[in-house]
Amino acid sequence: EVTFELGAKLLVQTKLANHKDEAIQLQQSLIDSGKALVAFETMVDAQGGRLDELGSNAKPDHETVVHASEDGIIDWMDTEAIGWALVDLGCGRKNPGDSLDNSAGIEFLKKVGKETRKGDPVYRVFNSDPGRLDSASSMLEETFSTGESSPGSVLILGDL
Structure with a gap:
């Protein structure tokens, strides 16, 4: 849409x-x-890209879960920081020569407006490089906050 x-x-x-x-x-x-x-x-x-491996579904060697640190309702997610965590994970490049990890990704287990309890999983994070996985997971811990009420609906496109 x-x-x-x-x-x-x-x-x-x-x-x-x-x-x-x-x-x-x-x-x-x-x-x-x-x-x-x-x-x-x-x-x-x-752009020199290759589509021949598209859909090959590389299997990640490592995964971890980022958990909520407190009870509440997820009231904010920093999508720019999530994007940079994805780059760090191996889903994107900081420099043109950087390699991609085709097994890397994030599964969003909670979304803005959803109730969560301390210890609940918020993201499942996976790739094939444990160092990059740890770094990205640490970044992701700071990409959401919980509050006492739902932020309500968010107008994504403004007044197009």
Whole structure:
């Protein structure tokens, strides 16, 4: 939904569509026809990426769980810090020559607005490098907070 909304905004602004509904329909037709996939593959290839291993589901050698340190409701998550923890874990690159760990990832076990108890698992973190796993897990401990009430719904896109 977010991708369609942002894409619609761009298509209308660049006059490739006359209105939001037309822009969303255009995006869906590009997906349905396979043209969007071809464009994606072309972009990946142009950047030296490889899609041949996509879906190979490399199995991680190590995993750990990040736990809540207190009772409450998760009222905030720092998505930028989570992104940097993912890079540290091996899901992204800090420098162009850095290698990726295709087994690395985070499973979100709790989300904003969900009640949690001290010791409850919040994230399951996994990869194939125990040093990077420890570093990323430490970073993730600081990426959420608990409060006494739910923050309610959060408007992601603002007033597009």
